Amino acid sequence: MNPDRTEPLVGGAGLDGAAEGTEAPDGAGLRLDVGREAALARAAAIVRGAWRSFDRFRPGQPAIDDRVRELLNVGLPEAPTPVLDALNDVSRILDESIAQPRPRYFAFIGSSGLEIGVIADLLAASYDLNLAVDAAAATAVEAQAGRWVAAFVGYPADCAAAFTSGGTVSNISALAAAREHALPRVRAEGMAGVRAAVYCSRDAHYSIVRAVEMLGLGANSLRSLPVDSRRRMVPEALAEAIDADLRAGIVPVAVVATAGTTLTGAVDPIDTIADICSERGVWLHVDGAYGLPAASVSTHAPLFVGVSRADSICVDAHKWLYVPKPCSVCIVRRPGDLIRTFGHDPHYLPRDRAQQHAVDMTLEYSRPLRALKLWLALRTHGAAAFRAAIAGNLRQAQLFHNEVTRYEDLEAFDEPQLSVVPFRHVPAGVRDLDSHNRRLALLIQKDGRAWVASAVIDGRVYLRPSFVNFRSTDTDVLSLIDIARELGARLAHTGTLRRG
Numbered sequence: 189m190n191p192d193r194t195e196p197l198v199g200g201a202g203l204d205g206a207a208e209g210t211e212a213p214d215g216a217g218l219r220l221d222v223g224r225e226a227a228l229a230r231a232a233a234i235v236r237g238a239w240r241s242f243d244r245f246r247p248g249q250p251a252i253d254d255r256v257r258e259l260l261n262v263g264l265p266e267a268p269t270p271v272l273d274a275l276n277d278v279s280r281i282l283d284e285s286i287a288q289p290r291p292r293y294f295a296f297i298g299s300s301g302l303e304i305g306v307i308a309d310l311l312a313a314s315y316d317l318n319l320a321v322d323a324a325a326a327t328a329v330e331a332q333a334g335r336w337v338a339a340f341v342g343y344p345a346d347c348a349a350a351f352t353s354g355g356t357v358s359n360i361s362a363l364a365a366a367r368e369h370a371l372p373r374v375r376a377e378g379m380a381g382v383r384a385a386v387y388c389s390r391d392a393h394y395s396i397v398r399a400v401e402m403l404g405l406g407a408n409s410l411r412s413l414p415v416d417s418r419r420r421m422v423p424e425a426l427a428e429a430i431d432a433d434l435r436a437g438i439v440p441v442a443v444v445a446t447a448g449t450t451l452t453g454a455v456d457p458i459d460t461i462a463d464i465c466s467e468r469g470v471w472l473h474v475d476g477a478y479g480l481p482a483a484s485v486s487t488h489a490p491l492f493v494g495v496s497r498a499d500s501i502c503v504d505a506h507k508w509l510y511v512p513k514p515c516s517v518c519i520v521r522r523p524g525d526l527i528r529t530f531g532h533d534p535h536y537l538p539r540d541r542a543q544q545h546a547v548d549m550t551l552e553y554s555r556p557l558r559a560l561k562l563w564l565a566l567r568t569h570g571a572a573a574f575r576a577a578i579a580g581n582l583r584q585a586q587l588f589h590n591e592v593t594r595y596e597d598l599e600a601f602d603e604p605q606l607s608v609v610p611f612r613h614v615p616a617g618v619r620d621l622d623s624h625n626r627r628l629a630l631l632i633q634k635d636g637r638a639w640v641a642s643a644v645i646d647g648r649v650y651l652r653p654s655f656v657n658f659r660s661t662d663t664d665v666l667s668l669i670d671i672a673r674e675l676g677a678r679l680a681h682t683g684t685l686r687r688g
């Protein structure tokens with residue numbers, strides 16, 4: 189064994205020995221004040237406690253207590269606090285925070301904090317690698333994990349992937365590549381008065397607006413296209429919009445098809461959109477931040493036909509691949525597209541290696557090893573376990589929808605396409621159902637047995653649960669119906685009393 193190599197640890201041996209006999213550096217005050225084993229043991233106990241508490245729903249969300257309030261009002265600490273005390277404080281703070289991995293957290297599109305992913309994050313942070321430049325094995329892990337995601341969702345293997353902090357940055361990165369493709373002089377000259385357009389459905393995620401703003405195209409360049417009765421982009425409207433822009437001398441930069449909208453889980457007709465794009469030579473980006481992992485499930489794969497034809501895609505592994513945030517992947521079909529967009533030659537980056545540095549393919553400089561949690565999760569559990577968990581969430585969404593339709597005081601929005609299932613409480617005698625459902629979402633949050641947020645669809649307020657947590661049981665999912673009906677009835681009753 190090479191003496192410079194870190195030996196694989198056996199039973200924690202060697203954790204405390206490394207500093208023995210060495211000269212104290214000036215930063216000695218940054219050493220732990222207890223043995224590493226003790227600090228790690230306390231941290232492990234906190235993690236164990238958290239995981240145990242995520243195994244089952246908890247009956248309420250604790251309020252922020254006085255001790256925590258006091259802590260959070262303290263100014264910059266000059267003096268040290270013993271690490272075990274500080275860890276205990278952190279444990280309290282975390283316990284009094286809203287944690288998405290809890291099995292009855294149904295708001296927004298949550299994440300699950302998959303345990304092996306948490307362990308991978310600890311390991312990756314310990315080595316604190318920087319994937320801006322070639323980091324040897326870790327750089328290869330990132331590329332491999334990207335190819336695994338591509339294979340999982342049915343995208344060609346000879347692609348290039350970059351891990352980012354989230355769907356927002358993945359979408360901005362992909363649209364930057366599309367802009368470079370459509371306007372090859374844009375990096376030097378800016379938009380220079382060129383009029384350009386990006387196309388998406390009106391239900392696309394706000395990150396697309398943010399992207400066109402950040403890329404200097406301007407929010408007015410975004411064509412927010414109509415949706416059909418199931419809230420999918422209308423392809424005829426897309427073709428007309430592109431053709432009208434071409435006639436007006438406006439450059440179509442990209443079409444964004446959403447594979448699972450945040451609002452209702454609608455999947456745009458990707459294959460038809462791909463036909464329209466290829467006939468006109470326009471870049472197709474598929475925003476699969478939320479929904480694309482469902483392409484791996486045979487019952488839902490037909491919804492995603494055409495994704496393999498996209499120029500770029502993005503998937504948030506921190507959504508429906510269950511690993512902790514942040515972990516998104518932006519994948520392009522031709523690696524050269526990212527290199528042309530982000531490649532550069534600063535004086536402080538050595539260029540004597542054949543390998544590509546990630547800073548020449550991505551927006552960021554300092555880049556942590558975000559891919560390790562997904563790599564380790566897929567290696568540990570295998571892709572089949574992920575498919576089964578996603579299929580389970582899809583089944584739960586249908587179960588939830590079926591149950592909603594059984595009650596007269598509930599109204600379903602639509603059959604679920606994926607795992608977002610908007611519904612609303614419609615008790616007899618309540619005239620302003622929008623205000624009722626907005627208040628009901630807040631009341632459910634205050635009650636704390638489950639967590640859900642409201643959303644506005646065509647001007648009407650719905651409760652909008654999403655089911656993307658591998659920890660949620662069918663009982664957890666269905667509990668939201670009982671809680672919404674119970675609290676909704678109470679709210680309707682007090683409202684009626686007040687009016688009367």
Ligand SMILES: Cc1ncc(COP(=O)(O)O)c(C=O)c1O
Nearest residue numbers: 297354355356393395450477478
């Ligand atoms: C379809 C879609 N795209 C992009 C995003 C943005 O992802 P992030 O919050 O990771 O930046 C989301 C977030 O919910 C989303 O649902």
